[in-house]
Amino acid sequence: MLEYMLKHIHQRDMLKLWKEFLIKFKHVLILDKEKGYVYLRSFLWYTDTKLLESQQPELEQVLAKNIA
Numbered sequence: 001m002l003e004y005m006l007k008h009i010h011q012r013d014m015l016k017l018w019k020e021f022l023i024k025f026k027h028v029l030i031l032d033k034e035k036g037y038v039y040l041r042s043f044l045w046y047t048d049t050k051l052l053e054s055q056q057p058e059l060e061q062v063l064a065k066n067i068a
């Protein structure tokens with residue numbers, strides 16, 4: 001997951017990156033959930049500055065939809 005995020009961090013569309021990430025690593029996120037979302041929180045912090053403030057509500061919706 002870390003390698004994927006580092007490889008694609010300069011992608012222009014962060015929402016698209018997050019959508020692809022959540023689909024590709026859904027099985028790993030289940031394990032991360034058991035650990036309190038350690039990795040997911042780190043990736044959110046890492047990509048926060050790359051995401052426009054106006055896109056944050058949409059990212060919240062994407063996260064809620066994919067990790068519920």
